[in-house]
Amino acid sequence: DGGITQSPKYLFRKEGQNVTLSCEQNLNHDAMYWYRQDPGQGLRLIYYSQIVNDFQKGDIAEGYSVSREKKESFPLTVTSAQKNPTAFYLCATKSSGGTDTQYFGPGTRLTVL
Amino acid sequence: QQPVQSPQAVILREGEDAVINCSSSKALYSVHWYRQKHGEAPVFLMILLKGGEQKGHEKISASFNEKKQQSSLYLTASQLSYSGTYFCGSNSGNTPLVFGKGTRLSVIA
Numbered sequence: 385d386g387g388i389t390q391s392p393k394y395l396f397r398k399e400g401q402n403v404t405l406s407c408e409q410n411l412n413h414d415a416m417y418w419y420r421q422d423p424g425q426g427l428r429l430i431y432y433s434q435i436v437n438d439f440q441k442g443d444i445a446e447g448y449s450v451s452r453e454k455k456e457s458f459p460l461t462v463t464s465a466q467k468n469p470t471a472f473y474l475c476a477t478k479s480s481g482g483t484d485t486q487y488f489g490p491g492t493r494l495t496v497l
Numbered sequence: 498q499q500p501v502q503s504p505q506a507v508i509l510r511e512g513e514d515a516v517i518n519c520s521s522s523k524a525l526y527s528v529h530w531y532r533q534k535h536g537e538a539p540v541f542l543m544i545l546l547k548g549g550e551q552k553g554h555e556k557i558s559a560s561f562n563e564k565k566q567q568s569s570l571y572l573t574a575s576q577l578s579y580s581g582t583y584f585c586g587s588n589s590g591n592t593p594l595v596f597g598k599g600t601r602l603s604v605i606a
Contacts, residue, residue, distance in 0.1 A: 417593055419596075424598065424599075426499070426584060426597055426598040426599050427584065427586075427596040428596075429593050429595070432593050474538060474539070484527055484529075484544065484588070485529065485544055486529070486541070486586070486594055487541060488531075488538040488539050488540075489538060490538050491537070491538050493536075
């Protein structure tokens with residue numbers, strides 16, 4: 385079954401704890417992205433990676449970290465330095481060829497208590 | 498630079514038409530349109546490339562005016578299933594998409 389998997393769908397953490405959100409894909413896409421969505425704010429880019437072992441900061445990278453050790457996986461860590469971590473987090477992928485279309489995973493809703 | 502979408506929200510009765518606009522202050526390479534239902538992931542609708550126009554769905558089409566750096570999404574004979582938030586995303590070359598804040602569309606019976 386091809387696609388993008390994000391787990392878990394809902395995540396609760398206490399303030400001050402680091403948490404890692406999973407994003408896995410079997411589409412063989414080279415590029416992967418993390419977006420954050422808050423009500424009324426649209427989708428804001430946190431980090432992206434166009435190839436394995438390389439990634440770049442997006443518009444709101446502060447308080448987040450990523451790794452890209454495998455083509456299939458792009459985990460996002462929300463650190464305690466992120467001031468307002470409660471949000472809906474979306475992972476997306478894109479093939480290096482073709483029409484440049486980004487496809488989104490189902491998302492993880494993180495709530496920090 | 499984040500694209501600007503208008504209107505922010507619109508309410509339609511079934512069968513009515515709507516237009517959602519997306520404009521950018523930067524030169525555009527492509528414009529992508531997505532629809533998102535509440536609590537779900539955005540779903541790709543269509544892409545418009547510089548120098549061309551692509552129709553992705555039967556009653557949903559879009560245009561791309563490169564000179565004005567604008568794109569418009571046209572929804573005709575709206576159905577209840579069209580309800581959701583519509584986002585446009587744009588980029589300039591091989592850069593990540595930057596998305597607008599979205600237009601919330603509600604279709605009522």
